[in-house]
Amino acid sequence: MENFYLEETSKTPKLSFNAETGRFLMSGRSIPENSIEFYRPLFEWLDEYVQKPAPQTAFDIQLEYFNTSSSKCLVEIFRRLEKINSQNIVINWYYEEDDEDMQESGEDFKEIIDIEIKLNVLES
Numbered sequence: 001m002e003n004f005y006l007e008e009t010s011k012t013p014k015l016s017f018n019a020e021t022g023r024f025l026m027s028g029r030s031i032p033e034n035s036i037e038f039y040r041p042l043f044e045w046l047d048e049y050v051q052k053p054a055p056q057t058a059f060d061i062q063l064e065y066f067n068t069s070s071s072k073c074l075v076e077i078f079r080r081l082e083k084i085n086s087q088n089i090v091i092n093w094y095y096e097e098d099d100e101d102m103q104e105s106g107e108d109f110k111e112i113i114d115i116e117i118k119l120n121v122l123e124s
Helices: 035-049 068-081 100-112
Strands: 004-006 014-018 023-030 057-066 089-095 116-121
Touching: 004 035, 014 035, 035 068, 057 068, 057 100, 068 089, 068 100, 089 100, 100 116
Parallel strands: 023 057, 057 089, 089 116
Antiparallel strands: 004 014, 014 023
16 A cells, blocks of 8 residues: 655645554644545545554644644544554644644544544644
């Protein structure tokens, strides 16, 4: 299976998903014109990945900002990842120490997603 990679732009996040190592990264800003269209190739990639995941999967999320439609897409990503045995996956949610909105978003996802989400303050 090929890895999934997209370079960061001013409106879209860096997406680096390594199928072999199970290391996933999403960083930057997620405010695409059409979130569903932007994330669709990743949804399709994840549908394939969950059929034969790496022994351990770690998803690091380091978003500065995301809009409401991106939030819905994040839930879709998490729902796909829930298909993997929850013992073998962790989501690391990073936020700046003074960014209460991003901290609260991580806490909200933690409530609705059946995967361990670790909240981490970014080191300056």
